[in-house]
Structure formats: C-alpha cells, structure tokens
Amino acid sequence: MDKAIVFLGWSWRVFFVGGCLKSNGVILPDIVEQLGTTNSVVGLAFSLQYGVAYIIGPLTSLLLHIFTRRQVAVFGGCLVGASYIYCGLWLKFVHQLFFAFTVGGSGDSQVCHRLSCFLEYKQIPKKRWVYEVNFVFNFPSGIGNGFHMFAGYLNFCEHFYDNLGTAVSVGALSNFLGMATLPLLFQHLKMSFGLDNGLVLFGVILFNLIVSAFALTTPLRNPPRAKMVKVKQADKEEACPFAKENVVDKYDCVRNEKSRLHLYLQDWCAMFNHENLAVFMALEGLMFYIFVSWGLFLVSVGTSVGLNSDQAVLLSSAGGTGGLFGRLMAVVLFHYKRMNALTSTLFPLLCNSACFMGCAFLRSFYPIFLLAFVSGACIGVNSSGLHGLLPTVVCKFHFHQALATTAFIEGIAMQLAGFMSGKESALEAIAYYISFFWFSRDTAVVHQSEDKSRLPRGASPISSSITT
Incomplete structure (x- = not known):
C-alpha cells in the first residue's frame, strides 16, 4: 500500500510538471510579441522555474540529512502554494512580486501572468522589467518546488530501487500524458477567456501540485546510519x-x-570513484537540454515554418503522445532486459537529432506532426533509460549523493536550453544545437558496471564503451 501511494503521488506530480512545460510553449510567442523581447529572454524565464529546482539538488540533499523527507517535501509544497495565494490576492507592486518569488516559487503560469499584468500596469520600463524578472525575481522561484520535488523523487527511488527502470517508465507515462492534454486545455482557456484570465484559471488548476507533497508514506523513517x-x-x-x-x-x-x-x-x-558516473551525468545533462528545448519551443517551431496556431499546438500533443509511446517501449525494454547504453542513449539521441533536422526543412503539417511524434518517443525512451540505469553506474551507498549532483547538472542544462535554443528567431537553430552536442562527443554512451549483483531488475550491463 505504501508503494502504491508513493507511486501515485509521484505520477500526479510529473503529470503537471510535463504539462506546464509544454503549456509554456503555447503562450511563448504571445509573451515574446507582447514584451517586444526575444525568445532567449522569455525562454530563460520559463526554464528558470525548472532549472533552479534542480540546481538546488545538493542543498536539498544536505537538508535531508537534517530533516525527514516528509518535512522537506511538505515545506516545499507549502511554499509553492503560499506564493500562488499571495500573488493572486495581494500582488500589485514590484516589491511584492520579488517577495513572492523569493519565498516560494510561484510556478510557470504565474510567471506568465505577472508578465502580462505588469506590462498592463506599466509600473516600470518594459525592457528593464524583463531583465529584472529573469535574473532577480525568477532565480529564487524554484526553491520551494525543488524541495518538494527532490524529496519525493528520492523517496520514489528508494521504494522501487530494485525495479527503478520499470517503475520510472510506467510512472512517467503521466508526464507525457500531461504534455499531450494540458496544452490543449490551456489553449482552450486562452481562446475562451483571454490570455490573462486563462493564465489565472490555469494557475488554479496547477495548485493541485501541492497534493503530491502528502503522498509520501507516513511516517517515513530514514534507515539507520550504518557503521x-x-x-x-x-x-x-x-x-x-x-x-x-x-x-x-x-x-x-x-x-x-x-x-x-x-x-x-x-x-x-x-x-566519483565510480568510473562511469561522470560520463553518465554528462549524458543526463544533454538529455535535459534536449528535453527543455523540445518542450518549450516545439510550438514555436511550428509557427516559424508557417503553421497556424492550432496546428502548432497539435505538434505539442503529438510530442506528448509520442512520449507516452516511448515510455511504453522503455517498459518493454526493461522487462526483457534489453535496456542498455545503445537502446537508452545512442539510438534515441541520433534519431531525435534527425527529427529536429527534418523539422527545420519541412513546411507541411503532417510530416512535421509525424516527426514530433517520433521525437517524443525518442525522448521518452532516453529519459526512462537514463533514470533507470543510474543504479547500474553507482552503488546504493552513494545513490543519494549521485542523484543530488545529477540534479544540479540537469538544472544547469535546463538554463542553457531556455536561453541558447531561443537565440535565433527562426527556431530551426534547435536542431543545430542538438546535433552539435551529439556529433562532437567522442564517447556516445557509458559502459555500465559488470557487477550484476547490484543491477536493478531489467537493466543490462555493457562492459565497454561504444564510440561514434
């Protein structure tokens, strides 16, 4: 019963996390046009919400040596919820925005809502305000979210350590389900109630995130420290x-x-004496760079090649549906012990690069729709594979520290994705960034440990690295 509660709580959270990321892509062109700024600046604002939550992984890990997971998770969830309430009821001045973002991290939809509202109030110059929000207000905003997320995921990993690959693949189906459904819901709210009111309603829906803070089994006792x-x-x-x-x-x-x-x-x-861990962390960072670029800018890629807004939003749903398919493929690969460095990293990244390159040159809806689906499937396999193979790279004794450090690297990659992938107004540049990272590496995959005694069920070790 405890495992079921933990599993449902984590699935509930990743449903909204994935849906938020994709929904930001729905309004990104509107925000860029309304602010008169660039894709890089707005992309950085959106990616900060996720990046900071991951960057503080080592800090959260240290706090978990002092407090219980439930305390850290509930505290983080309460910060996020309190910031929503504060912004919705009392936010009228810039200093209040700073206070709310610093305390709790109000989330992606609230960032977008404040963008449009403050432009309407015209309290400070537009250009100056954009950079203040990006580099001052948004940076602390993921702290509460990070506390909530990391404690829950660590708890999830420890409950399903022996079957982590399969559990992550099945649970993360809800992540891509959110990507496939929430952008359509947000598009409907925006068209029916306008951008500002639609964002408020969407923010109310996202308030359900705090529920997953209570999904940790009670009371969780940390295992006694071994001598x-x-x-x-x-x-x-x-x-x-x-x-x-x-x-x-x-x-x-x-x-x-x-x-x-x-x-x-x-x-x-x-x-770090586990010889493959550094390469594994680099691959995790690359995976998150691609994931955030894909999540934020897929809709904008559609509009930049001439698709109308409704068709561009459907690309997001195609990617989310493809991600569901990719997660299912990962479940099968783990079940039949075929998940390894090739199937988790080499093939998905190579295929994904080809999909983005194709989107850069195609102009019709159905081929791009198909490529978005295939790209989502590749990302689903890649994400599940890397998360599930972490126990094959590091021992259980160092799993906690490895997870925290990997989260920090993932956060840095997210920040680079939000800024770098939007550098060009023609968003075909995403393909070139991804291809550069892919083809410039000497080593494509990590060689997994041969110590089969600590391999999670469904993982397949590889004894030597494979080069491109």
Missing part, C-alpha cells in the same frame, strides 16, 4: 582523502558519528 557499508573497490581508501581514518580495510567505506557536513563531503568525494 560500515560494503562497496566495490571503486571506493578504496586511497581514492578518497576524506575517508582515510575511517577505513577498516581497502574495500570498506565507514561512516561514523562525525558532523553531517563532513559525512556529506566524504560521501560526495568517494562517489
């Missing part, structure tokens, strides 16, 4: 300068009653 945890030779004493006095023999990492910060740094240092 000794057996790990592989990758964590030998000589490879970790923080651990010398605590090592009983060359194969053991030992945790004693030292300060939490000391233990945190010690674990973080030893974590």
